[in-house]
Amino acid sequence: MFSVVSDFDRIRVERFKQCTEDKLRDVRCPEHNQPPRLRFQGTTLRDVSISLSGCCAKVMEIANARIGSVWLGEAEKTKAS
Numbered sequence: 153m154f155s156v157v158s159d160f161d162r163i164r165v166e167r168f169k170q171c172t173e174d175k176l177r178d179v180r181c182p183e184h185n186q187p188p189r190l191r192f193q194g195t196t197l198r199d200v201s202i203s204l205s206g207c208c209a210k211v212m213e214i215a216n217a218r219i220g221s222v223w224l225g226e227a228e229k230t231k232a233s
């Protein structure tokens with residue numbers, strides 16, 4: 153499967169991934185002291201998705217809350233431009 157992705161999309165996706173990773177950099181489970189693991193799928197902002205895994209529900213909850221604020225920030229930027 154071959155698909156063409158514009159540089160614009162690629163750069164925005166890279167920025168989004170970076171932003172998400174930054175947000176989760178200092179996230180640790182309060183019980184197990186483990187960081188959540190993050191995987192990205194998709195090559196454009198439209199189809200990019202995040203899969204999270206972690207040691208327990210607690211760390212997933214914290215990570216989701218952080219990521220939620222990234223998604224909102226990205227949506228606001230899109231609206232403004």
Ligand SMILES: [Zn+2]
Nearest residue numbers: 181184207208
């Ligand atoms: Zn845990």
